[in-house]
Amino acid sequence: MTPHQTSKASPGRSITLLSVGHACVDVYQGAVASLVPFFVSERAYTYAAASGIVLAASLMSSVVQPLFGALTDKWAMPWLLPVSTMVSGAGVALAGVGGSYALTLVAVAVSGIGIAAYHPQAARVARNASRGSHTAMGWFSLGGNLGFAVAPLMVSPVIATGGLPASPLLIVPAVAGVALCSAALRGVKAPAAVTAAARASRAIGGDDWASFVKLSGAIVCRSIVFVGLSAFISLYASRRTGAGDFSGTAALFVLYLGGAVGTVAGGKLATRHGRIPVVQWSYALTILAVAGVVFVPGPLLYVFVALTSAGLYVPFSLHITLGQDYLPQRVATASGVTLGLAVSAGGIVSPLIGAVADATSLQTALAPLIALPALGWLLLRTLNEPDMLHSATGQPPPSPQPDPAADATTRP
Template sequence: MTLISVGHACVDVYQGAVAALVPFFVSERAYTYAAASGVVLAATLLSSVVQPLFGALTDRWAMPWLLPVSTLAAGAGVALSGLGGSYPLTLLAVAVTGIGVAAYHPEAARVAREVSHGSHTAMSWFSLGGNIGFALAPLMVSAVVATAGLHASPLLALPAVAGAALCATALRSARTPATGAATARAATAVGRADWTSFTKLTGAIVCRSIVFVGLSTFISLYVRQRTGAGSASGTAALFVLYLGGAVGTVAGGRLAARYQRVRVVRWSYALTVLAVAGVVFVPGPPLYLFVALTSAGLYVPFSLHVTLGQDYLPQRMGTASGVTLGLTVSVGGIASPAIGALADATSLHTALIPLIALPGLGWLLLRTLPEPATPEPVTPGPGRPRAAASPASPASPPTGDARPTPATDTGHHPLSG
């Protein structure tokens, strides 16, 4: 699980790297806000479209080889994005990064779920790896590009090489017989899909995604304007936005062990409304505090989105992972050009104001979301694989405000068999 989590960091550093490169594209290539946000769109639009496709494929076939291959693809795109000055080629390069990221997450989430036996806390550590990668991205990009310029971008491929090696090592360590994989899949095939709840969850994730990607794209430029400081102030704000997510993700897993996941997610969305308002309206250095609070509000539900989606669609965990992980970091990029165009027409401050309302809309979608019942394992009889009971069985814990069962508290989740 440690190797998978660190490998996740090596992949998600490239999602953060695209946003971290935006100020350098603006300064070195004189991109407008709309053109700069188009770079983010190129990395996220294709990713958001194909990630559920990769999820559907992993529902049918285990494809662990995707982990090292997709890691290398993600790194190659960012490495090539700084070479040459052609805008179309830059878009193509970051699109390759988006495809690499899209191919990685559904299979990685499936493998992590099986290795962790469905533990919410363990899945939060898997998500933490990705968030650490996000947090390190602006520091890595600044260290390389601010020192040597965009033409030094091939150096940014080094984490991909390390991540591919870690993924390959983790897969060798976690390899199980084919019968074990079949048993794990059979255990998830008994639960009943709750598409209504999954759709509501997806809508909330879309709202969260637009806020996160919008702030990731423009927070560095915005903080420079609000504080009147140099580029270091913008890099620091982006680092706080990403690093706070590392703390929030672990906190989310621990809170889910004490309270229900849906309740924790609702609290987080409510907090984010106030935090984003502080980022937009509070002047000077105190806005860093609100950047940190925004980060916590956005990231506490991060890993909980994944496990909730998997529990709502127990027969389609790859699809659920592709949507919950993919939309979290992809769909928001579709809205980035609109934010950039509004900023060009008015001001960056005005363009960020609509982001305050989106977490509130997400909270409304989550308000009626039920806590999914966790299936208990059934002792296998002679000649049949071990399977999970349906959510309606007496062994399932009650929904509502009841505390999780000891199986959840201890991190032993039956869905993986």
């Protein structure tokens, strides 16, 4: 009997709840950067001080994720979803209270820890709820991308109206997220038969660290390209098109729009063609697309920004499921790395791009980004689907179904 037949829970409803809950958490990743202009104007922070706030939040939300992944691989902690959701919101809500820079750093760092604690456990629950569906995992990832994108729409009206002391109002998405996470956990159940099958599968299938490291290296390349373009595409587009600030804002919007289209498209394409081919072709497309962004002037630039967006976002959710399948014994750890640590590399390299731009030109600084998706493609070209790896050894493929701790993991 298949897991679709044995489970009474609705995977569509559970994934929807998890996706919207994901948005309620990731809105706080974008919220910190959205608060920076208000810190500068109301507290007279220098740019260095403001960047320190963003760095504190991003380091905690990214670098700490693998640690929480290792913990949730060892112990099932379903309660971590609602608790981490509330912590992520509380940190941002308190960031505007008082005027102490040190306390502000602590507040955003606490928010970052909440975000770090949420993602490995949430990705594991989403994997269970999706029952191996790449499209479903795409919807889960889409929620996070949308949450990040709408953060300025949440922060700006609140803080522009009430100032930084109004930041406690920003707790509202976290409260909604707690309710959504709790409902999702109640809806995701792992039948005994499915759990036993997953236990047997994981007992046979070992972790493929070599493939996982290559995949993580490719994700780092993708992250540097995305963060680098996010930081400078607005200014670059306004100069290349000669159309002023609006053209730069439009270019940034097109780049982010790929999160809504590409993430879901990636899941659908992978269902038809397989994950590895889709990821490989996405990186190949990104090579040409970034070259167009760097060297093509005028309105045609927007076409290449859109192609770059597609190339960067189509493999987003596939990175997560591939990482989980390469490390079937450490699903949450894999999620923490693919969603956190590898993605943080872009933020570390971004200041270097700015330094090169100051010393030369923005076009010169962005040109090396063309080589990074090429390097990612080289890392990916030797990878096989995880089930193919096991087939080659004569062992059954690892199940896309829940892990041994699924019963405990998905029940509050």
